[in-house]
Amino acid sequence: MSDPGSAEQLSLIRAALPKAPRPTKAADQELAETDPVAAVVVDTGLAHLDRPFEYLVPAALAETAVPGARVKVRFAGQDLDGFLVSRKAAAEHDGRLAPIRRVVSPEPVLTERQLAVARAVAARYAGTLGDVLRLSVPPRHAAAEKALSLEPPAPDPLPAPSGPGPAWSRYAAGPAFLSRLTAGDAPAASWLALPTTDPAADWPAALAAAAAATVAGGRGALLVVPDHRDVTRVDAALTAALGPGRHVRLTADQGPQARYTAWLKVLRGHVSVVVGTRAAAFAPVRDLGLVSWWDDGDDNHEEPRAPYPHVREVLLTRAAVEGAAVLSGGFTRTVAVQQLVETGTLRPISAAGPVRGAVPRVVVAGEGLELERDPAAASAHLPSVAWRTAKAALETGPVLVQVPRRGYVPSLACQTCRAPARCAHCSGPIAVTGRGAEPACRWCGRGVGRFECRQCGGRELRSSVVGARRTAEELGRAFPGVPVHTSGAGAVLDRVAATPSLVIATPGAEPVAEGGYAATLLLDAWASLDRPTLDAGEEALRRWLAAAALTRGSASRGQVVLCGAPGHTTLPVVEALVRWDPVWFAARELADRAALSLPPTVVMAAVSGERRAVEAALVQAELAGTTERLGPLPLPDDAVRMLLRVPLADRDALAASLTAMRAKRSARKEPVSVQVRVDPPDPAT
Known part of the structure; x- marks a missing residue:
C-alpha cells in the first residue's frame, strides 16, 4: 500500500477535488438593464459586518435575482450565503463592485415585513441581523421547493360561522373580541382561560375559534404554543373549526423537508393559519391578522440561541410591524404580561361570572383541621389527606400526581444537619437512581462509599426530594391493584382513559384525562418554591394551575391537594392557588419588583x-x-x-x-x- 502522505498520492487527491470557480470580473459581464445594483445581507457571522453590501447584478441573473432570494456572493475571498434585500439603479459605494456569483433559488423567502421584524428583534436584543435570520428562515430543501406548486389550490368553502360558541361565550369580552377580529381590527388582549373538561370549550378550541374569526375577515393567524403535545391539540381544534387543508403545523422537530414544505405553503399562500412551537414565530403568514401565544411563562418560549428572543417579544414586534391583533392566553398571567396589561398595551379578557364552580376545590395539607388530625401533614411526602382524597377519587376516575423532580431519589441530604450531600471528588449532587442502587454522584457517576458531611461530619443520608419513579413505586404499594402510569422525560403520555388509575407526572408532562381527573395531588411544594430564581413563586403557581386545570371542577367534586407547602407562614402563591386568583398574584409580584427595581419594571x-x-x-x-x-x-x-x-x-x-x-x-x-x-x-x- 502506498504511503498516504506521498507526493503521488497527494497529487491524485488534488486532481479528484472539484475546481473552485475563478472570480469573474464585473467589467467582463453584461449587467442587468434595470436596477443593476443589489444590496445583500451576507452571512459573515461577524458583528462589525452586520449590514448590507452592494453587488452588481449580471444580466443573466436579472430575472431571478429578486428581493428576498438566496444568493451566493464573493466576500473576503470566500463564497458566502446571503439574502438579496433590494435592487437599485445606482450604487452608494464609490469603489469597484463584485458581481453576484449565483442565485441559489429565485424563491423570495425573505419578505419585506420579515426583514423589518428581524431588524427590530436584533436591535432589541443587541444581536445581529444574521443571527435572527438564521432563526426566522429555515434552510432550503430543493426537493420540497420543486414538489410544491407555486399557485395555491382553490380552498374549500369555510364552515358557516357559528358565533362565539362555548369556547368564548364564558368570557365577558370574548364575543366582542371575535367580532373585532372578523371586522379586520387589531385588538390586543391578555386572556385568562377557565379550565374545563369539555373539549369544545377548552383553550385549544378557543384559539381555533379566534383563528377562524380572523380567517373569516380575510386575514391570516399565527398560533404559538410551548410543545408538540399542545400543537397536536390545537391542530385538531383547527381542523374542526376551519376544515382540512387550511392550516399547517410548523415545529423544529418535523425534519428538513416537512418543515420547509410547511413553511413554503405559508409563504406561497396555500394556507393562512399556522400553529407551531417557537420555530413558527417568524412564519411568513400573508395578511397577518392575529398573533397569539399560549402559556407565556413556559421556558420553551425562550430561544436558547443568540440573540435569545422570547416568543412574546417576537410576536408583539410582528403585530406592531404588520398591524395584527394580539392574544396572549394562559391559566395564569406572568409578571411580564401583567405589566403589559397595567400599561394598557393588552386589555384583559376574563370569566363573565364566578369561577368557583368551574375550578376544583383546593386543599392545603397541614392547614386547619388537617393539622390536628395529622401533625406531620405539612412535611410528609404523602399526607393522610392526600391519601384519603386519592382513595375516594379512584372510585370515579383517574388521579393525577404531580412530582417536581424526575428520577428515583434525585437529591440526598445529611440526616443530621439537612445540608445537601455533595460528591467528595467533584462536588456534584448525590442521588439514588433506582431501587436497591447505591448512592452515587449525578455528575461524575462515582459511588459515595463512606459518606461524611462537610458541614457537621454526619454519616447518615436522607432523601431531600423524591422523584417520579420512587413516587410511582410507593403509590403502587399504597393502592394495590390500581394501574399506575408515569409521564416524564423520555416517555410523555398524551392522554389517559377515564377509568380509575394513578398518573405520576413531572411538571409540563401531565397527560389529558378524558372527562378530567377526579383529583390531583401536588407533591413536595417546597421543592418548587425553594428554587433560587427570581420567578420561583410565579413558576410554581404556573405549574400548579396547569395541573389543576386538568381536574374536574368543584361542581363535579374535583379536588386538588397541595402537599409540602411551608406551614409556618401564609405564602401569597399558595393563597393565589387556593383562591384561583393568578391576576392578584401577578399584580402583587409586579408591585414588589417595581419597588426593588427588578425586571420587567427595569x-x-x-x-x-x-x-x-x-x-x-x-x-x-x-x-x-x-x-x-x-x-x-x-x-x-x-x-x-x-x-x-x-x-x-x-x-x-x-x-x-x-x-x-x-x-x-x-x-x-x-x-x-x-x-x-x-x-x-x-x-x-
Whole structure:
C-alpha cells in the first residue's frame, strides 16, 4: 500500500477535488438593464459586518435575482450565503463592485415585513441581523421547493360561522373580541382561560375559534404554543373549526423537508393559519391578522440561541410591524404580561361570572383541621389527606400526581444537619437512581462509599426530594391493584382513559384525562418554591394551575391537594392557588419588583466572560450615565457576569451601546469573546 502522505498520492487527491470557480470580473459581464445594483445581507457571522453590501447584478441573473432570494456572493475571498434585500439603479459605494456569483433559488423567502421584524428583534436584543435570520428562515430543501406548486389550490368553502360558541361565550369580552377580529381590527388582549373538561370549550378550541374569526375577515393567524403535545391539540381544534387543508403545523422537530414544505405553503399562500412551537414565530403568514401565544411563562418560549428572543417579544414586534391583533392566553398571567396589561398595551379578557364552580376545590395539607388530625401533614411526602382524597377519587376516575423532580431519589441530604450531600471528588449532587442502587454522584457517576458531611461530619443520608419513579413505586404499594402510569422525560403520555388509575407526572408532562381527573395531588411544594430564581413563586403557581386545570371542577367534586407547602407562614402563591386568583398574584409580584427595581419594571442585560474581557467590553460599550452596574458575579471556569440595569425608557440606548461594543470587539478581532444577553430569564443564573 502506498504511503498516504506521498507526493503521488497527494497529487491524485488534488486532481479528484472539484475546481473552485475563478472570480469573474464585473467589467467582463453584461449587467442587468434595470436596477443593476443589489444590496445583500451576507452571512459573515461577524458583528462589525452586520449590514448590507452592494453587488452588481449580471444580466443573466436579472430575472431571478429578486428581493428576498438566496444568493451566493464573493466576500473576503470566500463564497458566502446571503439574502438579496433590494435592487437599485445606482450604487452608494464609490469603489469597484463584485458581481453576484449565483442565485441559489429565485424563491423570495425573505419578505419585506420579515426583514423589518428581524431588524427590530436584533436591535432589541443587541444581536445581529444574521443571527435572527438564521432563526426566522429555515434552510432550503430543493426537493420540497420543486414538489410544491407555486399557485395555491382553490380552498374549500369555510364552515358557516357559528358565533362565539362555548369556547368564548364564558368570557365577558370574548364575543366582542371575535367580532373585532372578523371586522379586520387589531385588538390586543391578555386572556385568562377557565379550565374545563369539555373539549369544545377548552383553550385549544378557543384559539381555533379566534383563528377562524380572523380567517373569516380575510386575514391570516399565527398560533404559538410551548410543545408538540399542545400543537397536536390545537391542530385538531383547527381542523374542526376551519376544515382540512387550511392550516399547517410548523415545529423544529418535523425534519428538513416537512418543515420547509410547511413553511413554503405559508409563504406561497396555500394556507393562512399556522400553529407551531417557537420555530413558527417568524412564519411568513400573508395578511397577518392575529398573533397569539399560549402559556407565556413556559421556558420553551425562550430561544436558547443568540440573540435569545422570547416568543412574546417576537410576536408583539410582528403585530406592531404588520398591524395584527394580539392574544396572549394562559391559566395564569406572568409578571411580564401583567405589566403589559397595567400599561394598557393588552386589555384583559376574563370569566363573565364566578369561577368557583368551574375550578376544583383546593386543599392545603397541614392547614386547619388537617393539622390536628395529622401533625406531620405539612412535611410528609404523602399526607393522610392526600391519601384519603386519592382513595375516594379512584372510585370515579383517574388521579393525577404531580412530582417536581424526575428520577428515583434525585437529591440526598445529611440526616443530621439537612445540608445537601455533595460528591467528595467533584462536588456534584448525590442521588439514588433506582431501587436497591447505591448512592452515587449525578455528575461524575462515582459511588459515595463512606459518606461524611462537610458541614457537621454526619454519616447518615436522607432523601431531600423524591422523584417520579420512587413516587410511582410507593403509590403502587399504597393502592394495590390500581394501574399506575408515569409521564416524564423520555416517555410523555398524551392522554389517559377515564377509568380509575394513578398518573405520576413531572411538571409540563401531565397527560389529558378524558372527562378530567377526579383529583390531583401536588407533591413536595417546597421543592418548587425553594428554587433560587427570581420567578420561583410565579413558576410554581404556573405549574400548579396547569395541573389543576386538568381536574374536574368543584361542581363535579374535583379536588386538588397541595402537599409540602411551608406551614409556618401564609405564602401569597399558595393563597393565589387556593383562591384561583393568578391576576392578584401577578399584580402583587409586579408591585414588589417595581419597588426593588427588578425586571420587567427595569431593563437588565448580562455581559459574561473572562473578567478582563468583560471589563474591557464595558469600557468599549460607552454606557450612558443612567446605567447601573451590578457585579461582577462569579461563574464556573473563572468567568464572571456583570449585570447592567437601566430604566425602561433607556432600553434602546442600552441595546445600541451593547451592539456597538460587539461590533468594536469583532472589528478588532479580540481573542476572548463575551456573551451579551438582554432580558435574561433570571439575571442571577
